[in-house]
Amino acid sequence: MKALFLEEINGPIRLVNTETPQVSEGQVLVELRAAALNHRDVWIRKGQYAHLRFPFIPGSDGAGFMGNEPVVINPGIQWGENPMFQAQDFHILGMPTNGTFAQKVLVPADQIYPMPDHLSFEEAAAIPLSGVTAFRAVMTRGKVKYTDRVLITGIGGGVALWAMQFALATGAEVWVTSGSEEKIEKAKAMGATGGFSYRDPDWIDGARNTIAFDLVIDGAGGAGLGQIMKICSPGGRMVCYGGTTGSIPKLSPQLLFWKQLQLIGSTMGSPQDFKEMISFICDHRIVPVVDRVYPLEQGEEAYTRMEHGNQFGKIVLQIPE
Amino acid sequence: MKALFLEEINGPIRLVNTETPQVSEGQVLVELRAAALNHRDVWIRKGQYAHLRFPFIPGSDGAGFMGNEPVVINPGIQWGENPMFQAQDFHILGMPTNGTFAQKVLVPADQIYPMPDHLSFEEAAAIPLSGVTAFRAVMTRGKVKYTDRVLITGIGGGVALWAMQFALATGAEVWVTSGSEEKIEKAKAMGATGGFSYRDPDWIDGARNTIAFDLVIDGAGGAGLGQIMKICSPGGRMVCYGGTTGSIPKLSPQLLFWKQLQLIGSTMGSPQDFKEMISFICDHRIVPVVDRVYPLEQGEEAYTRMEHGNQFGKIVLQIPE
Numbered sequence: 001m002k003a004l005f006l007e008e009i010n011g012p013i014r015l016v017n018t019e020t021p022q023v024s025e026g027q028v029l030v031e032l033r034a035a036a037l038n039h040r041d042v043w044i045r046k047g048q049y050a051h052l053r054f055p056f057i058p059g060s061d062g063a064g065f066m067g068n069e070p071v072v073i074n075p076g077i078q079w080g081e082n083p084m085f086q087a088q089d090f091h092i093l094g095m096p097t098n099g100t101f102a103q104k105v106l107v108p109a110d111q112i113y114p115m116p117d118h119l120s121f122e123e124a125a126a127i128p129l130s131g132v133t134a135f136r137a138v139m140t141r142g143k144v145k146y147t148d149r150v151l152i153t154g155i156g157g158g159v160a161l162w163a164m165q166f167a168l169a170t171g172a173e174v175w176v177t178s179g180s181e182e183k184i185e186k187a188k189a190m191g192a193t194g195g196f197s198y199r200d201p202d203w204i205d206g207a208r209n210t211i212a213f214d215l216v217i218d219g220a221g222g223a224g225l226g227q228i229m230k231i232c233s234p235g236g237r238m239v240c241y242g243g244t245t246g247s248i249p250k251l252s253p254q255l256l257f258w259k260q261l262q263l264i265g266s267t268m269g270s271p272q273d274f275k276e277m278i279s280f281i282c283d284h285r286i287v288p289v290v291d292r293v294y295p296l297e298q299g300e301e302a303y304t305r306m307e308h309g310n311q312f313g314k315i316v317l318q319i320p321e
Numbered sequence: 322m323k324a325l326f327l328e329e330i331n332g333p334i335r336l337v338n339t340e341t342p343q344v345s346e347g348q349v350l351v352e353l354r355a356a357a358l359n360h361r362d363v364w365i366r367k368g369q370y371a372h373l374r375f376p377f378i379p380g381s382d383g384a385g386f387m388g389n390e391p392v393v394i395n396p397g398i399q400w401g402e403n404p405m406f407q408a409q410d411f412h413i414l415g416m417p418t419n420g421t422f423a424q425k426v427l428v429p430a431d432q433i434y435p436m437p438d439h440l441s442f443e444e445a446a447a448i449p450l451s452g453v454t455a456f457r458a459v460m461t462r463g464k465v466k467y468t469d470r471v472l473i474t475g476i477g478g479g480v481a482l483w484a485m486q487f488a489l490a491t492g493a494e495v496w497v498t499s500g501s502e503e504k505i506e507k508a509k510a511m512g513a514t515g516g517f518s519y520r521d522p523d524w525i526d527g528a529r530n531t532i533a534f535d536l537v538i539d540g541a542g543g544a545g546l547g548q549i550m551k552i553c554s555p556g557g558r559m560v561c562y563g564g565t566t567g568s569i570p571k572l573s574p575q576l577l578f579w580k581q582l583q584l585i586g587s588t589m590g591s592p593q594d595f596k597e598m599i600s601f602i603c604d605h606r607i608v609p610v611v612d613r614v615y616p617l618e619q620g621e622e623a624y625t626r627m628e629h630g631n632q633f634g635k636i637v638l639q640i641p642e
Contacts, residue, residue, distance in 0.1 A: 084555070084581060085555035248572040250570060253563065256564075259586065263584040265574070266578055267578040
């Protein structure tokens with residue numbers, strides 16, 4: 001079968017012919033038609049993960065056929081018994097095991113879900129990792145309500161866009177932040193009420209007297225998140241699913257307790273989260289935002305686009321039959 | 322009536338004879354038999370509150386008679402409609418309005434609760450502000466379960482001791498921290514499983530491989546709370562009801578999201594919290610820890626003991642008939 005191979009840290013993404021994996025008990029072979037990139041794939045190439053092994057086939061997100069049935073794969077494997085947190089041996093498809101940037105992938109049988117029938121393979125491949133991360137952050141952990149005013153930071157990224165779509169589908173009012181006015185405009189075209197440029201150093205002070213947020217969905221952390229507490233409503237929840245800008249350098253306990261705020265960590269999602277997300281996407285006929293589709297052999301170009309961070313939505317690989 | 326007066330920032334606490342307040346509609350006059358100090362009283366004397374007015378009678382906690390009925394006062398006034406957070410005009414008895422360090426105090430009628438009949442006035446006066454703060458932190462916000470392993474920092478303070486008593490009464494396993502070995506021993510005598518001296522700079526690294534906490538109840542904030550995240554169980558909750566050691570200088574989003582932690586602010590308590598707390602104290606026949614009882618005229622000595630921080634439990638004032 002054809003697959004993308006990564007042979008070393010910082011190595012190139014090469015298209016190779018490799019052997020089709022052997023199916024053992026409890027596993028199924030999915031014939032992939034589309035896959036999607038995540039930041040995780042870029043970080044793995046840069047060597048920013050423990051327990052790396054080479055060579056391997058990257059990729060966590062994928063959609064294709066299991067027999068004649070269109071399916072989507074839940075890439076979170078061995079979550080464990082407790083819906084509150086993942087077990088010690090939880091891991092994600094695409095490192096250490098071979099992933100979805102290939103014509104076929106081997107996964108445990110219970111990781112397979114019917115593909116929403118209103119979506120193409122390219123759209124369905126945009127769901128798994130970012131979708132379930134956003135679903136858990138917004139719904140399970142953030143407990144969004146239709147009366148909430150929600151702020152989603154860094155719009156354009158996969159998780160942030162899903163978070164916006166889920167929050168909008170519940171009827172909540174959504175605001176966004178971005179470093180790009182163009183991305184803010186795109187978010188507004190999708191239903192966001194407004195947005196703030198985080199490149200403006202005074203945006204929080206400017207917003208402070210006019211607006212307050214019941215729920216914040218943030219993947220950046222850093223100084224920004226400490227500041228955003230100031231524009232939370234009393235009783236507000238801030239869900240943190242990432243920390244791309246690093247540690248929060250100064251967090252005020254006084255602000256936290258006086259406003260009865262909550263800072264809630266959330267990562268990935270349980271099998272229950274995944275199942276509920278698929279249902280929610282079907283019920284609301286949500287169509288994921290696909291930034292660009294590359295043929296499988298242009299994996300390197302897809303990685304480059306992800307690294308540059310200019311995308312708005314998921315970067316998808318189309319996989320030939 | 323006799324009352325303690327504070328006439329200026331950093332002024333002395335003086336016993337004076339002053340006029341009995343006039344009762345207006347919707348208010349009741351409580352004949353106090355005991356009152357208790359809170360850190361709030363010390364901070365007010367130091368001028369660390371907004372909207373100070375002088376002279377005034379301090380004191381938030383009190384128990385006494387309303388007519389022939391022994392009562393305890395809920396000092397949190399005008400919480401508002403939402404149990405999640407206090408309204409803008411929420412305030413606490415004892416600034417700006419006159420408080421409980423007096424023979425009589427005027428309070429809105431709905432702030433009065435029957436006194437638990439297993440307690441003396443001195444014990445009941447030890448309940449209100451620290452009790453409801455702990456109850457909300459442990460029960461309403463922290464949602465303690467009997468299977469939880471709980472860490473309570475700074476044992477000896479009023480809120481921390483109540484938190485320990487509430488957590489123990491639910492059947493949870495309780496551990497404590499303190500700067501004093503003697504206080505740790507006293508906590509163990511009350512039912513704590515063990516304790517750590519926060520004066521040992523390596524206590525967290527030492528604890529890290531042997532123990533993990535499902536729930537942390539903390540009133541200190543600062544660098545300590547950022548460190549304590551390391552010894553939280555996956556899915557753990559950290560409830561922050563104070564920030565005596567200042568801002569948290571470095572909070573890791575990665576730790577927060579990977580372990581699915583929650584940092585939850587909590588302050589004071591709603592009328593519902595207060596009501597449930599009184600019932601819980603009665604059901605479990607909990608007796609508050611009283612550090613020392615001073616006659617009303619020794620208010621200055623009581624304040625001094627509070628300022629020095631050597632107390633273990635509440636500092637109470639006995640009020641003459």
